[in-house]
Amino acid sequence: MPLHSVPDPTPESVAALDEALTWFTHLRDSQAGPEVRGAFAAWHDACPEHADAYARVTGLWQSPALNDALAHYAAIPLPVARRRLLRPWAAAACLLLAMGWGLHAGGLIDRWRADYATVAGEQRRIVLADGSTVTLNTDTALVSDFDGERRGIRILHGEAYFEVKPDSARPFIVAAADASVRVVGTRFTVRAGSDTQVAVASGIVACAAGNGASLRLTAGQQAAISAHGVEKRSDADNAPAFAWLQGRLIFQDRPLADVIAELDRYHPGIIYLAGGKLAATRITGNYRLGDTDAAIRSLADITGARVVQLSPYLTVLKR
Numbered sequence: 001m002p003l004h005s006v007p008d009p010t011p012e013s014v015a016a017l018d019e020a021l022t023w024f025t026h027l028r029d030s031q032a033g034p035e036v037r038g039a040f041a042a043w044h045d046a047c048p049e050h051a052d053a054y055a056r057v058t059g060l061w062q063s064p065a066l067n068d069a070l071a072h073y074a075a076i077p078l079p080v081a082r083r084r085l086l087r088p089w090a091a092a093a094c095l096l097l098a099m100g101w102g103l104h105a106g107g108l109i110d111r112w113r114a115d116y117a118t119v120a121g122e123q124r125r126i127v128l129a130d131g132s133t134v135t136l137n138t139d140t141a142l143v144s145d146f147d148g149e150r151r152g153i154r155i156l157h158g159e160a161y162f163e164v165k166p167d168s169a170r171p172f173i174v175a176a177a178d179a180s181v182r183v184v185g186t187r188f189t190v191r192a193g194s195d196t197q198v199a200v201a202s203g204i205v206a207c208a209a210g211n212g213a214s215l216r217l218t219a220g221q222q223a224a225i226s227a228h229g230v231e232k233r234s235d236a237d238n239a240p241a242f243a244w245l246q247g248r249l250i251f252q253d254r255p256l257a258d259v260i261a262e263l264d265r266y267h268p269g270i271i272y273l274a275g276g277k278l279a280a281t282r283i284t285g286n287y288r289l290g291d292t293d294a295a296i297r298s299l300a301d302i303t304g305a306r307v308v309q310l311s312p313y314l315t316v317l318k319r
Contacts, residue, residue: 019043020053022274025308025316110156114141118158121266121292123244128153132172135161137191137244138266145173159191161245164203178210179225188217189241195224195231199241249287249295256281256303260317263299267292269313278305278319 023040026032044050110117116136118124124136129146136142140158145151151167153160155176164172166185174181179196181188186203190196198207199222208214213229222233222241240250249266251259257279264271266289273279281303287295300307300317308316 016049016053017056020050020057023054024057025274025310025318028308028310110141113143114156115144117141120268121289130167130170130172131165133163135245137161155190155192157192159189159244161187161189161242163187178227180208182206182208195226197241198223198225199238201238201242243286244289247289249289251283251285251287253282253284255279256283256299259283259285259299263287263292263295267296267315269315271296272314272316274316274318278303278317 023043026036027040044054116124116126116134118136118138118140120139122136122138126134126136128134128144128151130151132151134142134153137159140160141156142158142160143154143156145154149170150173151170152173152175153162155174160174162172162174162183164183164185164187168184172183172185174183174190176190176192176196177194179190179192179198181190181198183203183205186205187201188203188205189199189201191198198205198217200217200219202219205217206214207217207223207225207230209225209230210227211229215223215230215232217223217232220238222238224231224233240252243250249262251262257273260271260273260279283299283302285298285302287298296307296315296317299305303317303319305317305319308318310316
């Protein structure tokens with residue numbers, strides 16, 4: 001069915017599709033036995049909507065267009081906030097069934113607007129006109145705003161680390177969503193999102209929110225900035241905030257759902273975590289960004305989960 005002829009999904013059809021996709025991964029699992037297949041048959045035959053949803057899923061999986069779409073999803077930086085709006089299974093299926101290229105539009109437009117950008121898993125270091133440097137983390141897009149009187153960067157989406165050359169006559173300003181960070185000379189990270197996160201490695205930065213609230217941070221301090229104000233985080237070990245610069249991800253007693261969401265930023269595709277109890281499992285660990293597949297396998301071993309690879313760009317962790 002052409003994308004333009006797909007009807008707008010109803011809540012009922014989305015729910016049926018979500019269930020069909022869940023059954024699909026259960027049946028693809030090599031450990032699915034007769035009980036699972038019997039339960040699936042009962043679900044499938046319960047109503048025409050279930051049968052139709054499963055037929056759409058299997059038809060989609062047999063189409064070469066799915067891997068093409070997922071590959072584009074992996075290659076095009078999609079803003080984190082936009083990705084979080086998508087149900088993980090719907091993000092895979094509705095790429096073709098309901099949403100098509102609309103899912104990619106935000107990230108693609110940001111890439112067109114950006115002076116510098118990275119895709120999933122890529123990092124890039126840029127030397128700016130004043131000698132300051134900026135290191136772009138995974139899936140990031142920046143716009144430069146430099147002239148004779150000002151030094152500035154706008155983060156369209158993503159995360160970056162700044163090493164700013166001192167110049168008291170021209171403060172360096174980083175803007176992201178409703179936040180701005182003003183410095184003279186320092187080292188810090190800024191991660192854009194619904195709450196823009198700032199962590200300072202050295203020097204002093206002045207954080208300001210859209211409502212006019214402001215806060216000064218010094219080395220070792222962090223803050224979250226939103227349209228409603230600036231919230232200082234308790235002084236703590238800054239290592240997790242800067243670990244990506246050494247090619248690592250560090251987690252201390254975090255839910256597996258948070259760990260997977262963070263790892264997914266660096267993974268070329270979609271990682272789906274199935275099950276509320278599994279998602280709540282607490283994780284402490286240090287993982288290498290250069291091999292996200294190994295990190296996924298390690299997390300599966302720790303939590304007693306299984307890894308089901310549904311396509312080159314769609315990985316499921318389930319019990």
